[in-house]
Amino acid sequence: MCLNFHTNSAEETISLGTKIGNLLKxxxxxxxxxxxxxxxxxxxxxxxxxxxxxxxxxxxxxCLISEYEGKMPLYHMDVYRLEGGEDFIDLGVEDLIYGKGVSIIEWSEKVMEELPKKTIILKLEAVEGTTERNITITNWPHGEIN
Ligand SMILES: Nc1ncnc2c1ncn2[C@@H]1O[C@H](COP(=O)(O)OP(=O)(O)O)[C@@H](O)[C@H]1O
Ligand SMILES: [Mg+2]
Structure with missing residues:
Protein backbone atom coordinates (compact mmCIF):
# COMPACT_ATOMS: atom_id res chain seq x y z
CA MET A 1 0.00 0.00 0.00
CA CYS A 2 1.20 3.50 -0.86
CA LEU A 3 -0.02 6.53 1.10
CA ASN A 4 0.59 10.23 0.63
CA PHE A 5 0.33 13.09 3.13
CA HIS A 6 1.02 16.83 3.29
CA THR A 7 1.93 18.65 6.45
CA ASN A 8 2.46 22.37 7.02
CA SER A 9 4.30 22.44 10.33
CA ALA A 10 6.57 20.33 12.54
CA GLU A 11 3.59 19.78 14.88
CA GLU A 12 1.51 18.32 12.03
CA THR A 13 4.38 16.02 11.10
CA ILE A 14 4.71 14.86 14.72
CA SER A 15 0.98 14.17 14.83
CA LEU A 16 1.21 12.09 11.62
CA GLY A 17 4.12 10.24 13.24
CA THR A 18 1.88 9.41 16.21
CA LYS A 19 -0.77 7.91 13.91
CA ILE A 20 1.90 5.85 12.18
CA GLY A 21 3.39 4.76 15.49
CA ASN A 22 0.03 3.57 16.80
CA LEU A 23 -0.15 1.03 13.96
CA LEU A 24 3.39 -0.33 14.13
CA LYS A 25 4.15 -3.90 15.17
CA CYS A 63 25.97 8.17 18.09
CA LEU A 64 24.58 6.31 15.00
CA ILE A 65 22.14 4.20 17.03
CA SER A 66 19.95 5.28 19.94
CA GLU A 67 17.79 2.79 21.77
CA TYR A 68 14.61 3.82 23.62
CA GLU A 69 12.35 1.73 25.82
CA GLY A 70 8.59 1.95 25.27
CA LYS A 71 5.76 -0.52 24.66
CA MET A 72 8.44 -2.08 22.50
CA PRO A 73 12.00 -0.94 21.93
CA LEU A 74 12.74 1.73 19.35
CA TYR A 75 16.08 1.56 17.55
CA HIS A 76 16.69 4.95 15.98
CA MET A 77 19.62 4.96 13.57
CA ASP A 78 21.25 7.62 11.43
CA VAL A 79 23.60 6.18 8.82
CA TYR A 80 24.64 9.49 7.24
CA ARG A 81 28.24 8.97 8.25
CA LEU A 82 28.52 5.43 6.91
CA GLU A 83 30.08 4.55 3.56
CA GLY A 84 27.48 1.93 2.77
CA GLY A 85 25.92 -1.42 3.56
CA GLU A 86 29.06 -3.13 4.78
CA ASP A 87 29.65 -0.53 7.52
CA PHE A 88 26.00 -0.91 8.50
CA ILE A 89 26.34 -4.66 9.06
CA ASP A 90 29.67 -4.11 10.89
CA LEU A 91 27.77 -1.97 13.44
CA GLY A 92 25.90 -5.12 14.45
CA VAL A 93 22.51 -3.88 13.29
CA GLU A 94 21.21 -7.30 12.26
CA ASP A 95 20.31 -8.16 15.86
CA LEU A 96 18.25 -4.96 15.96
CA ILE A 97 16.49 -5.00 12.60
CA TYR A 98 15.59 -8.68 12.97
CA GLY A 99 14.66 -8.19 16.62
CA LYS A 100 11.40 -7.43 18.41
CA GLY A 101 11.56 -3.67 18.35
CA VAL A 102 10.75 -1.02 15.76
CA SER A 103 13.75 0.14 13.72
CA ILE A 104 13.92 3.57 12.10
CA ILE A 105 16.82 4.36 9.80
CA GLU A 106 17.55 7.94 8.74
CA TRP A 107 19.54 8.37 5.47
CA SER A 108 18.54 4.80 4.62
CA GLU A 109 19.29 5.45 0.93
CA LYS A 110 22.85 4.40 1.83
CA VAL A 111 22.00 0.95 3.14
CA MET A 112 18.87 -0.16 1.26
CA GLU A 113 20.56 -3.31 -0.05
CA GLU A 114 20.91 -4.60 3.53
CA LEU A 115 17.26 -4.08 4.48
CA PRO A 116 14.65 -6.83 4.11
CA LYS A 117 11.92 -6.74 1.43
CA LYS A 118 9.24 -5.96 4.03
CA THR A 119 10.90 -2.64 4.93
CA ILE A 120 8.47 0.30 4.99
CA ILE A 121 9.78 3.29 3.05
CA LEU A 122 8.90 6.75 4.35
CA LYS A 123 10.01 9.60 2.14
CA LEU A 124 9.87 13.26 3.17
CA GLU A 125 10.23 16.09 0.70
CA ALA A 126 10.30 19.76 1.64
CA VAL A 127 8.53 22.17 -0.68
CA GLU A 128 11.18 24.82 -1.23
CA GLY A 129 10.79 28.03 0.70
CA THR A 130 7.82 26.77 2.75
CA THR A 131 7.17 24.60 5.79
CA GLU A 132 5.19 22.18 3.64
CA ARG A 133 6.30 18.58 3.48
CA ASN A 134 5.17 15.84 1.10
CA ILE A 135 5.32 12.55 2.91
CA THR A 136 4.98 9.28 1.02
CA ILE A 137 4.82 5.87 2.65
CA THR A 138 5.34 2.81 0.47
CA ASN A 139 5.23 -0.89 1.28
CA TRP A 140 2.93 -0.05 4.22
CA PRO A 141 1.34 -3.24 5.59
CA HIS A 142 -1.07 -1.90 8.24
CA GLY A 143 -4.03 -0.43 6.30
CA GLU A 144 -5.33 3.14 6.25
CA ILE A 145 -3.74 5.82 8.43
CA ASN A 146 -6.48 8.13 9.70
N1 LIG B 1 6.06 20.41 7.98
C1 LIG B 1 7.18 20.17 8.69
N2 LIG B 1 7.49 18.91 9.06
C2 LIG B 1 8.63 18.63 9.74
N3 LIG B 1 9.54 19.55 10.10
C3 LIG B 1 9.29 20.84 9.76
C4 LIG B 1 8.11 21.20 9.05
N4 LIG B 1 8.14 22.52 8.84
C5 LIG B 1 9.27 22.97 9.40
N5 LIG B 1 9.99 21.98 9.97
C6 LIG B 1 11.29 22.11 10.63
O1 LIG B 1 12.25 21.44 9.82
C7 LIG B 1 13.24 20.85 10.66
C8 LIG B 1 13.29 19.35 10.42
O2 LIG B 1 14.40 18.84 11.13
P1 LIG B 1 14.66 17.30 11.38
O3 LIG B 1 13.39 16.61 11.71
O4 LIG B 1 15.79 17.23 12.34
O5 LIG B 1 15.11 16.84 9.92
P2 LIG B 1 16.01 15.61 9.46
O6 LIG B 1 16.04 14.60 10.56
O7 LIG B 1 15.30 15.12 8.22
O8 LIG B 1 17.35 16.18 9.13
C9 LIG B 1 12.88 21.17 12.09
O9 LIG B 1 13.59 22.32 12.48
C10 LIG B 1 11.38 21.47 12.00
O10 LIG B 1 10.94 22.34 13.00
MG1 LIG C 1 17.65 13.66 11.56
Whole structure:
Protein backbone atom coordinates (compact mmCIF):
# COMPACT_ATOMS: atom_id res chain seq x y z
CA MET A 1 0.00 0.00 0.00
CA CYS A 2 1.20 3.50 -0.86
CA LEU A 3 -0.02 6.53 1.10
CA ASN A 4 0.59 10.23 0.63
CA PHE A 5 0.33 13.09 3.13
CA HIS A 6 1.02 16.83 3.29
CA THR A 7 1.93 18.65 6.45
CA ASN A 8 2.46 22.37 7.02
CA SER A 9 4.30 22.44 10.33
CA ALA A 10 6.57 20.33 12.54
CA GLU A 11 3.59 19.78 14.88
CA GLU A 12 1.51 18.32 12.03
CA THR A 13 4.38 16.02 11.10
CA ILE A 14 4.71 14.86 14.72
CA SER A 15 0.98 14.17 14.83
CA LEU A 16 1.21 12.09 11.62
CA GLY A 17 4.12 10.24 13.24
CA THR A 18 1.88 9.41 16.21
CA LYS A 19 -0.77 7.91 13.91
CA ILE A 20 1.90 5.85 12.18
CA GLY A 21 3.39 4.76 15.49
CA ASN A 22 0.03 3.57 16.80
CA LEU A 23 -0.15 1.03 13.96
CA LEU A 24 3.39 -0.33 14.13
CA LYS A 25 4.15 -3.90 15.17
CA UNK A 26 7.28 -5.46 16.69
CA UNK A 27 9.86 -6.10 13.98
CA UNK A 28 8.71 -3.27 11.72
CA UNK A 29 11.49 -1.41 9.95
CA UNK A 30 11.07 2.10 8.57
CA UNK A 31 13.61 3.33 6.04
CA UNK A 32 13.47 7.13 6.12
CA UNK A 33 14.48 9.03 3.01
CA UNK A 34 14.84 12.76 2.55
CA UNK A 35 17.51 15.44 2.71
CA UNK A 36 18.79 17.38 5.71
CA UNK A 37 15.92 19.05 7.65
CA UNK A 38 13.26 17.23 5.63
CA UNK A 39 11.73 16.11 8.97
CA UNK A 40 13.05 12.57 9.54
CA UNK A 41 13.85 13.14 13.21
CA UNK A 42 10.68 15.20 13.69
CA UNK A 43 8.36 12.43 12.46
CA UNK A 44 10.33 9.95 14.59
CA UNK A 45 9.39 12.03 17.68
CA UNK A 46 5.72 11.37 16.91
CA UNK A 47 6.30 7.67 16.34
CA UNK A 48 8.17 7.48 19.66
CA UNK A 49 5.29 9.20 21.50
CA UNK A 50 2.91 6.55 20.17
CA UNK A 51 5.27 3.84 21.42
CA UNK A 52 4.98 5.33 24.90
CA UNK A 53 8.52 6.70 24.93
CA UNK A 54 8.78 9.73 27.19
CA UNK A 55 12.48 10.39 26.68
CA UNK A 56 13.29 13.21 24.25
CA UNK A 57 14.25 11.93 20.80
CA UNK A 58 17.40 13.60 19.50
CA UNK A 59 19.19 13.16 16.22
CA UNK A 60 21.45 10.09 16.35
CA UNK A 61 23.86 11.57 13.76
CA UNK A 62 26.83 11.29 16.11
CA CYS A 63 25.97 8.17 18.09
CA LEU A 64 24.58 6.31 15.00
CA ILE A 65 22.14 4.20 17.03
CA SER A 66 19.95 5.28 19.94
CA GLU A 67 17.79 2.79 21.77
CA TYR A 68 14.61 3.82 23.62
CA GLU A 69 12.35 1.73 25.82
CA GLY A 70 8.59 1.95 25.27
CA LYS A 71 5.76 -0.52 24.66
CA MET A 72 8.44 -2.08 22.50
CA PRO A 73 12.00 -0.94 21.93
CA LEU A 74 12.74 1.73 19.35
CA TYR A 75 16.08 1.56 17.55
CA HIS A 76 16.69 4.95 15.98
CA MET A 77 19.62 4.96 13.57
CA ASP A 78 21.25 7.62 11.43
CA VAL A 79 23.60 6.18 8.82
CA TYR A 80 24.64 9.49 7.24
CA ARG A 81 28.24 8.97 8.25
CA LEU A 82 28.52 5.43 6.91
CA GLU A 83 30.08 4.55 3.56
CA GLY A 84 27.48 1.93 2.77
CA GLY A 85 25.92 -1.42 3.56
CA GLU A 86 29.06 -3.13 4.78
CA ASP A 87 29.65 -0.53 7.52
CA PHE A 88 26.00 -0.91 8.50
CA ILE A 89 26.34 -4.66 9.06
CA ASP A 90 29.67 -4.11 10.89
CA LEU A 91 27.77 -1.97 13.44
CA GLY A 92 25.90 -5.12 14.45
CA VAL A 93 22.51 -3.88 13.29
CA GLU A 94 21.21 -7.30 12.26
CA ASP A 95 20.31 -8.16 15.86
CA LEU A 96 18.25 -4.96 15.96
CA ILE A 97 16.49 -5.00 12.60
CA TYR A 98 15.59 -8.68 12.97
CA GLY A 99 14.66 -8.19 16.62
CA LYS A 100 11.40 -7.43 18.41
CA GLY A 101 11.56 -3.67 18.35
CA VAL A 102 10.75 -1.02 15.76
CA SER A 103 13.75 0.14 13.72
CA ILE A 104 13.92 3.57 12.10
CA ILE A 105 16.82 4.36 9.80
CA GLU A 106 17.55 7.94 8.74
CA TRP A 107 19.54 8.37 5.47
CA SER A 108 18.54 4.80 4.62
CA GLU A 109 19.29 5.45 0.93
CA LYS A 110 22.85 4.40 1.83
CA VAL A 111 22.00 0.95 3.14
CA MET A 112 18.87 -0.16 1.26
CA GLU A 113 20.56 -3.31 -0.05
CA GLU A 114 20.91 -4.60 3.53
CA LEU A 115 17.26 -4.08 4.48
CA PRO A 116 14.65 -6.83 4.11
CA LYS A 117 11.92 -6.74 1.43
CA LYS A 118 9.24 -5.96 4.03
CA THR A 119 10.90 -2.64 4.93
CA ILE A 120 8.47 0.30 4.99
CA ILE A 121 9.78 3.29 3.05
CA LEU A 122 8.90 6.75 4.35
CA LYS A 123 10.01 9.60 2.14
CA LEU A 124 9.87 13.26 3.17
CA GLU A 125 10.23 16.09 0.70
CA ALA A 126 10.30 19.76 1.64
CA VAL A 127 8.53 22.17 -0.68
CA GLU A 128 11.18 24.82 -1.23
CA GLY A 129 10.79 28.03 0.70
CA THR A 130 7.82 26.77 2.75
CA THR A 131 7.17 24.60 5.79
CA GLU A 132 5.19 22.18 3.64
CA ARG A 133 6.30 18.58 3.48
CA ASN A 134 5.17 15.84 1.10
CA ILE A 135 5.32 12.55 2.91
CA THR A 136 4.98 9.28 1.02
CA ILE A 137 4.82 5.87 2.65
CA THR A 138 5.34 2.81 0.47
CA ASN A 139 5.23 -0.89 1.28
CA TRP A 140 2.93 -0.05 4.22
CA PRO A 141 1.34 -3.24 5.59
CA HIS A 142 -1.07 -1.90 8.24
CA GLY A 143 -4.03 -0.43 6.30
CA GLU A 144 -5.33 3.14 6.25
CA ILE A 145 -3.74 5.82 8.43
CA ASN A 146 -6.48 8.13 9.70
N1 LIG B 1 6.06 20.41 7.98
C1 LIG B 1 7.18 20.17 8.69
N2 LIG B 1 7.49 18.91 9.06
C2 LIG B 1 8.63 18.63 9.74
N3 LIG B 1 9.54 19.55 10.10
C3 LIG B 1 9.29 20.84 9.76
C4 LIG B 1 8.11 21.20 9.05
N4 LIG B 1 8.14 22.52 8.84
C5 LIG B 1 9.27 22.97 9.40
N5 LIG B 1 9.99 21.98 9.97
C6 LIG B 1 11.29 22.11 10.63
O1 LIG B 1 12.25 21.44 9.82
C7 LIG B 1 13.24 20.85 10.66
C8 LIG B 1 13.29 19.35 10.42
O2 LIG B 1 14.40 18.84 11.13
P1 LIG B 1 14.66 17.30 11.38
O3 LIG B 1 13.39 16.61 11.71
O4 LIG B 1 15.79 17.23 12.34
O5 LIG B 1 15.11 16.84 9.92
P2 LIG B 1 16.01 15.61 9.46
O6 LIG B 1 16.04 14.60 10.56
O7 LIG B 1 15.30 15.12 8.22
O8 LIG B 1 17.35 16.18 9.13
C9 LIG B 1 12.88 21.17 12.09
O9 LIG B 1 13.59 22.32 12.48
C10 LIG B 1 11.38 21.47 12.00
O10 LIG B 1 10.94 22.34 13.00
MG1 LIG C 1 17.65 13.66 11.56
Missing amino acids: PGDIIAMQGTLAAGKTTITKGIAQALGITEDITSPTF
